[in-house]
Amino acid sequence: MSDFAQHLINGVAAGTIYALVALGYTMVYGVLKLINFAHGDVMMVGTFLGYGVAQKLGYEHQSSLWGVLAIFLAAMAACAVMGFLMERFAYRPLRDKPRLTALITAIGISFTLSYGFQLDFGPLPGAAPRAFPEIIAPREWLIIGDRAVVIWNWQVISLAIAIGLMLILQALVYRTRFGRAMRAVSFDHRTAALMGIPVDRIIALTFMLGSALAAGAGILYAIKDTAIQPLMGLYVGLKAFVAAVIGGIGNVPGAVVGGLLLGLVEEFVVGYSSSSWRDAVAFGFLIVVLLVRPGGLFGRVAAEKV
Amino acid sequence: MPAWLRGLVPVLIAIAVLAVLQLLLGHLPFFVYLASIVGVNVILAVSLNIVNGMTGQFSIGHAGFMAVGAYTAGKLSFLLKDVAIAGLPAVVSDQVQFLGTLLAGGAAAAICGFIVGLPSLRLRGDYLAIVTLGFGEIIRVIVQNMEVFGRALGLSGIPQTSSLFAVWFCVFLVVLVARRIVGSTHGRSLWAIREDEVAAEAMGVNTTGYKVRAFVISSFFAGVAGGLFAHFVPIINPGSFTFVKSIEVVVMVVLGGLGSTTGAIVAAVILTLLPEALRTLFLQLGGLGAGVSLAQKVDQIRMPVYGILLVVLMLVRPQGLFGTREVWDLLPRWIPRARKGLT
Amino acid sequence: MRSALAAVLTSCALALVGCEKKASAPPPPSAPSGGTAAAPSGGTPGVTGDTILLGEVGSLTGSEATFGISTRNAIELAIREVNAAGGVKGKKIEIRVYDNQSKPEEAAQAANRLINQDNVLLILGEVASSNSMAMAEKAQPAKVPMISNASTNPKVTEIGDYIFRVCFIDPFQGYVMAKFAHDNLKLTKVAVLRDLGSAYSQGLADVFERKFTEMGGKIVARETYTKGSTDFRSQLTAIKRASPDAIYIPGYNDIGLIARQARELGVTAKLMGGDGWDSEKLFELGGSAIEGSYFSNHYSPDDPNPRIQKFIADYKAAFGSVPDSLAALGYDAAMVAVDAIKRAPSFDRAAIRDAIAQTKNFPGVTGTITLDDKRNATKPAVVLEVGKGKTKYVATIAP
Structure with missing residues (x-):
């Protein structure tokens, strides 16, 4: 029983990170219908930026609340700028072209970032993994029995951030003018433009928001799993993408639920069956969900326009 | 000339040309290796173009089908290594076995294509992409878990029976099939599905049926490409058939122009040779006195440069090199055109 | 119907021409030597004027890049040392390194290029066994000696008599x-x-x-x-x-x-x-x-042996980081190769191969290396205990 509880906690912790990265995927997809393959790599860049800031501030194990905030904000702001540049120069010129072309530029950016960061000269980090400083000092939040079940403070913090972000984003999309504009652009960006909505600005802002989210998710990921390296975006990005699709891509609560579900499924496969089939089960789960509910758990299958 | 013979003319010409090339160039190992890699990538790109280009579906699991073909053919060849067909000289028996394993690899991949395609081709748009991606990953996990497939180490000891001739004859076959599809009723239906699936269905096109058939043909050739690959590398391991490999093939198809067979060929050739060419270029630069360490570092720069080139190419020519046209559509007027629709 | 017939006929043709190709296959074994005879000035592969060209294939990018890079660094260090000490037989050693993106087909391609285009004397590498095997499949038929630094799977050296390794096996x-x-x-x-x-x-x-x-x-x-x-x-x-x-x-x-x-x-x-x-x-x-x-x-970093301490100090000075075991093995692979070139009577690849095979009690960083008849290194292993920021020697276990 106690290890069931521990598996549950592990699964939720892993799922939280998937959910946070999936949020960025889902927002960009919702507005642009673009699978932004570079999203995971933006996350990687954000994490390395956070690492750089932490080094500059000289944190090894412990830091103040302000320090943590500075690390998060610096990385998120820098990634927002990066997201803006990517959108402006790599995606906007291709907006009215076949969707596959934008996908290829996304792949190109992904290759450039993930392989570029493997270079070991100049300010680039090289391929070796680095240990992210423990900017949130790890503390047991709850211990049951003789350390049979342990919950850590950062697990609670991450989950709270993920759910908080989900609620904020949901409110942003459904309660604000900006959100209404986003939904209009998502529905039909040409008509939206005719209605006086500044389409370019809305898309750019969405991109910046998504990239900033990725940076935040990356740092939380680094707090959880310590090691950061240039290819991490590829692995986490793929899983997060799967999570977004399971939840129904383009849907904000769907991304969070999808992320948590994927985390839990993976966890319980390892816990109660064989760990070597973990990835196969994750993707098998995805396929089954798609076959039963082609739009994902929360997605709607839009009626075809004739 | 009787009609049935006319259909064979291109095949005979191809055989003759390839046999001559084999005799002239077959003894240059590096050339043969590069040509084989290029050939395999051309087969992958042209076959994926049948699904992604002509039918307008979006599959990103081609490496998975390639893996099925490679492991099936590789394992069979490995098992048959010490078996010879009675009454035939060893070399002939080897080649017959090689052919058999290629067909088996293709067939296995085609069966997988059918199993994956039938349910998922009913889904629209990006979801097929995700299902194929999932399939590719599942294949990799299966291979990693099975002792018969050598797990992480992969299959080794596959006889190197592939040759320049074999690879490029398969290239010829896949191109022939692709061109024949374009010119046929089948191709027209695929084109209709690509342009507007609902309208095509309204016109009485069995969309699921056509899509599944296109997918199965595409998977078959991906399997053959994998089989060839296994016989010249000649070691296969799960690391060769990752998601990144699938993406490379998609990039070739998009770069060449979705729906353009010759475009896919040109793009596959360019993208396969580009890293090798960059290597040569950087070596030349590094040789100018900057010394050994530069030459070593530059090899690492190849992949980021490749990524940047992709972005630039897409921005400059978003429709791909040829759009939906073929090479000869771009030739000056006075050169005689190939006839449309080789039926 | 017609296309079915065409398919049958073409497949028969394929088989037939295939046989024709194989019938002319016997020449290839001699082809590499023909290639070497035609090698640029001097006639010995990899040796031109006053330089000896060696090749290395490594994972400089991709999932195994960390290991590839430390290996490359160590080999570079070894070559620098040898050249600083006057080179081998009056010639400087140069090394050409290709990346294989941690993939076997790229490893095979890079090895092929080193052998046939760059005409190197011998090949060093790789870390991952599957990549080493892909390289060995190309090096063995061309009769180019290859020393793997860290591929521990027994199958690697079973590929042929030109394939060696300096690490112990799984x-x-x-x-x-x-x-x-x-x-x-x-x-x-x-x-x-x-x-x-x-x-x-x-x-x-x-x-x-x-x-x-x-x-x-x-x-x-x-x-x-x-x-x-x-x-x-x-x-x-x-x-x-x-x-x-x-x-x-x-x-x-x-x-x-x-x-x-x-x-x-x-x-x-x-x-x-x-x-x-x-x-x-x-x-x-x-x-x-x-x-x-x-x-x-393979060795204990706190072993007072000057050979080991010098290697660690030099590596730190050159690359600013502590060498890992793969670096130590890379260094040894390069040094075994250089030693064999020194001992070999000529720059002939077969002579080099024999010299490598005779490596006995070679004082390497990772222990005293003797290559057995299966071309594997036999040397004792040490067990280390991890302490605070350093390791501590616990035991030595002999084969």
Whole structure:
């Protein structure tokens, strides 16, 4: 029983990170219908930026609340700028072209970032993994029995951030003018433009928001799993993408639920069956969900326009 | 000339040309290796173009089908290594076995294509992409878990029976099939599905049926490409058939122009040779006195440069090199055109 | 119908012409030598004027880049030293390094290029066994000597008589740790956590499980993870349920994270591993969680032997980081090659091959290297205990 509880906690912790990265995927997809393959790599860049800031501030194990905030904000702001540049120069010129072309530029950016960061000269980090400083000092939040079940403070913090972000984003999309504009652009960006909505600005802002989210998710990921390296975006990005699709891509609560579900499924496969089939089960789960509910758990299958 | 013979003319010409090339160039190992890699990538790109280009579906699991073909053919060849067909000289028996394993690899991949395609081709748009991606990953996990497939180490000891001739004859076959599809009723239906699936269905096109058939043909050739690959590398391991490999093939198809067979060929050739060419270029630069360490570092720069080139190419020519046209559509007027629709 | 006929006929034709090609196949074995005869000035491959050109294939990018880069650095260091000491037989050594993106087909292509285009004298590399095997499949038929620095799978050198290695093989290293766990630590219940995507990890784990069971121990849990994953909590929770005395984890840099997460979950079992652990990342990623663990290695960094201390100091001075075990093996591979070139009567590849095969009691960083008749290095292994920021010598186990 106690290890069931521990598996549950592990699964939720892993799922939280998937959910946070999936949020960025889902927002960009919702507005642009673009699978932004570079999203995971933006996350990687954000994490390395956070690492750089932490080094500059000289944190090894412990830091103040302000320090943590500075690390998060610096990385998120820098990634927002990066997201803006990517959108402006790599995606906007291709907006009215076949969707596959934008996908290829996304792949190109992904290759450039993930392989570029493997270079070991100049300010680039090289391929070796680095240990992210423990900017949130790890503390047991709850211990049951003789350390049979342990919950850590950062697990609670991450989950709270993920759910908080989900609620904020949901409110942003459904309660604000900006959100209404986003939904209009998502529905039909040409008509939206005719209605006086500044389409370019809305898309750019969405991109910046998504990239900033990725940076935040990356740092939380680094707090959880310590090691950061240039290819991490590829692995986490793929899983997060799967999570977004399971939840129904383009849907904000769907991304969070999808992320948590994927985390839990993976966890319980390892816990109660064989760990070597973990990835196969994750993707098998995805396929089954798609076959039963082609739009994902929360997605709607839009009626075809004739 | 009787009609049935006319259909064979291109095949005979191809055989003759390839046999001559084999005799002239077959003894240059590096050339043969590069040509084989290029050939395999051309087969992958042209076959994926049948699904992604002509039918307008979006599959990103081609490496998975390639893996099925490679492991099936590789394992069979490995098992048959010490078996010879009675009454035939060893070399002939080897080649017959090689052919058999290629067909088996293709067939296995085609069966997988059918199993994956039938349910998922009913889904629209990006979801097929995700299902194929999932399939590719599942294949990799299966291979990693099975002792018969050598797990992480992969299959080794596959006889190197592939040759320049074999690879490029398969290239010829896949191109022939692709061109024949374009010119046929089948191709027209695929084109209709690509342009507007609902309208095509309204016109009485069995969309699921056509899509599944296109997918199965595409998977078959991906399997053959994998089989060839296994016989010249000649070691296969799960690391060769990752998601990144699938993406490379998609990039070739998009770069060449979705729906353009010759475009896919040109793009596959360019993208396969580009890293090798960059290597040569950087070596030349590094040789100018900057010394050994530069030459070593530059090899690492190849992949980021490749990524940047992709972005630039897409921005400059978003429709791909040829759009939906073929090479000869771009030739000056006075050169005689190939006839449309080789039926 | 017609196309079916065409298909049948073409396949027959394919088979027939295929045979024609194979009939003319006998020449190729001699073709490489023909190629070497036509080699640019001098007539000996890899040797032009006053330089000797060696080749190396490594994973400079991709999932195994860390190992490829430290190997490359160490080989560069070795070559610099040799050249500073006046080179070999009055000639400077040059090395050409190609990246294989951690993929076998790229390794085969790079080896092919080194052999046929650049015409190198011999090839060094690779770390991953599958990449080494792909290279060996090209080097053996062309009769180019190849020394693998760190491919531990027994199959690598079985490919042919031109393929050598300077590291010990999986069956030996797995045995070392099983013996240490059983005899020295007196453990009976061990769990095994392996990397599913790594042939090295699989090989060591298999041997360890077999040997440890033969010695009377019990494997109480078998778990796996995949390359690139950073969350091992699910596997560790499952292992915790079996309450083992120790966990055997043959891995690379992942081990620091595994140790951290194990302690975080309250797993108190001892951790044990192989030479892949030897990296300064072990301390950086593992922190205090890794202290008190054991791993088998080629040498002990606190061995007072001047050869070892000089290597560590030089490497630190040149690249600003502590060498890992792969760097040490890369250095030895290059030095064994140079030694063989010195001893060989000529620059002929066959002569070099014979000289490498005769390597005996060569004083390397990773121990005294003697190549046996299966072209594998035989040398004792040491077991190290991880302390605070450094390792401590515990035992030596001979083959």
